Amino acid sequence: MPKRFDDAEEKKPKAITSYTIKLDDAQMKKLQAACAAKHWETAEVPYARFAFKGPKVNVTAYTSGKVVVAGKETEEFVQNVIEAEVTGAPKLGYDEVLHPDWFEPHAGLDESGKGDLFGPVVAATVIAEGDAVRSWLAAGVRDSKTIVDAQILKLDDLIRATPGVVVEVRHLDMAEYNRTMLQPFASLNRLLAQHHADALDAALQKKWVPRGLLDQFSKEPLVQRVMKKKGLERFDLQMRTKAEEDPVVAAASIVARAEFVRLMHALSREFGDKLQKGAGALAKAQASLLIEKLGARSLGHFAKLHFRTCYEVVAAAGKLAELPLKEPKEKTEWKR
Template sequence: MQPYVLVLSDEQSECLLNYLRDHRWHKDQVPYSLYAYHTPGVKVVVYHNQKLVVQGKDVEDFVLHTLETEITHKPLYGYDRVNHPEWFEAHAGLDESGKGDLFGPLVAATVIADGTAVDFWLSKGLKESKAIKSDERLFKMEALVREPKGVVIETAYANMERYNELYAKFGNLNQLLAWMHARALDTALQKSTVQKGLLDQFVKAHLVQKFLKRSDFTLQQRVRAEEDPVVAAASIIARATYVRKLRDLSKEAGINLPKGCGIDAQKALTTLGDTVGRDQLKRYAKMHFKTINEVLKS
C-alpha cells in the first residue's frame, strides 16, 4: 500500500492529535516530526509544516473511516481520477520561473507525462513550486518529477545578455515568454507526440500557439493551471533550473544575487553596479525592470 500524503490545516492537525491521544495510539519518535503515532496496521506522522504521511497495510481504512469522517470531513481519497480524469491522460504541462526576479534568467519548462507518473507524484505529495519554501525541498521534488520512466522534460532559457537582447527585440515580456514556452514545447513534442497541453493563463491571447511549430497541438490556458500535477511538475522543473542558474550567476558576480525584486535585490544591484560597473549589469539583471533605472539615475 502506497503512503497517503496530505497537508493539514493547523486546526485539522490539532484535531488529529487529540483523536490519536483519545484513542490511545502508541506514540513514536520520528525526526523532524511534530508528532507520530501508530497502531499495528497504520503509522501516522505529522511534520512541522503540517504535512501528514500515513503508512501501513490499513492506510485506506484509516483515511476513509477516520481521517475523512472525523478530521478533514472531505472525501478526497481515491477521488482524483473521478474528479480530475484529465490529469491522468497523457498531456503536456507548461510553466515558467524568473519572470518577477530581477536577477537570473527567465526559464520556460515543459513536462509531458501520463497517468502512471501522475499517480506516482500524487503518492509522494507533489505540489507546485510556489508552495515549496526551501531550495533543498525544491531539489528533492525535482528529483521526484524526474523519477518515473517515460516523463519528458525540456526547458528554454538564455543567459542574461541574450535575454536582454531578446527582450529588446520582442519589446514585450509576454511575447518573449510565449516564444520561450513554444521552444521548450516544440523540443518536448519531438520526443512524445501528445495532442494537448495546459498552461497557466498569463495573457488572454493564445500567444504560445502563434510561435508553435505543431499546428495540430491544442494548448489550453486557464487560471491556476498548476492544480494539474503535470503543470505542477513543470513549475518545479522551471524553478529548480532558475535557482541553479542564479547560483551560478552569483558565483560569477562574486556576491549573492537574491531572488525577487525587493529591498535585498535592490541593494545587491547597487553593490554589483559599484563592483563590476553599471555597463555590465546586463550580464546579471533584467534591464527592463524599473529598479534598474532608479539605480542608474542615482
C-alpha cells in the same frame, strides 16, 4: 513457489508523504483548532497563517488558503483530521475518480523567474501519463511555490528519471535576454510565449500527445499564436490560472523552478554572494551593491535590465552615462 516477503512489499503502493489542499477561512479555523487540541509545537513559516509540527507530520496553512501536510503520517492526518473534522469530504485516494484527466497522456507547461530581478526566465514542458502521475502524487509533486529549493532539486531529479516522461526547458543567457528585452516593442510575455512554444514543440517531437495545459500568464493566447506559426494547430493547448493543481503542470513548475535555482546558483558564485530572489527591497539593495563592486555595465550579466528597479539603482548611482537605460513606462500588469 511462494512469493518472497520483500517482493510483496515492493509491490505495495508507496504511502503518501505530502498532500496539498485549499481551504476557506472557516475550514482554516477548524484545522487550527484541531491541531492546537493535539498540543503540537507551533512553528514560524514565511507567508503562513499557522504551522504545527506533530510527531510524524507537519501542517502548514498559508495566507493564500493553501494547506500543505507533510510527513510519514500524512495519509492518517488527512483522512482522520482534514477529511473527517474539517471538510467532511473524503478525497484522498480518489484522484482518478475526481480528476481522470490528470492521468491521461498530456503536456504540462509552466515557468519560473518572471518576477525575479536577477536571473533569466525559464519555461518548461513535461509530458506524462498514468503511472508517472501516480508516482509523483505519492512523492509529493505539487506547485513549486510551496516547496523549498533543496526539495525542488530532488523532485526535479525524480521527474526527469521517471520512465516514459519527456522534459524540455528553454531560456536565454542574461546577455541575450537583455539584448532581446531592450529592443523597441519588446515584451516579456511574448518572449515567454516563444520559450513555451519552443519547449513544447521539442517535447512533442519526442512524444506526441493531443493536448496540454498551461499555467496562464496572459489574457491573450500568446503561446497558441506561436504554435500556429510552427504548424501545431492540431494540438489542443488549454490555459487557466492555478493550473498547477494538475500534477503534470506541477511537474513542469518544479522543473522550471529547479533550472532557475541552478542558474541562480551559478550567477551567485560569479557575484560572490547569494543573489536575492524576487524584486523587492533586498534585491534592489543588492543591485546597488553589485554596481559598487563590479560597475554598472556588469548589472546586465546578472539582472533583468528592463525592470524599473535597474533604472532606479543605476540612476541613483549616477551611472546612466555608463549604462544608458531608459526610464520604463508604468505598466498595468495582468493579474492571475
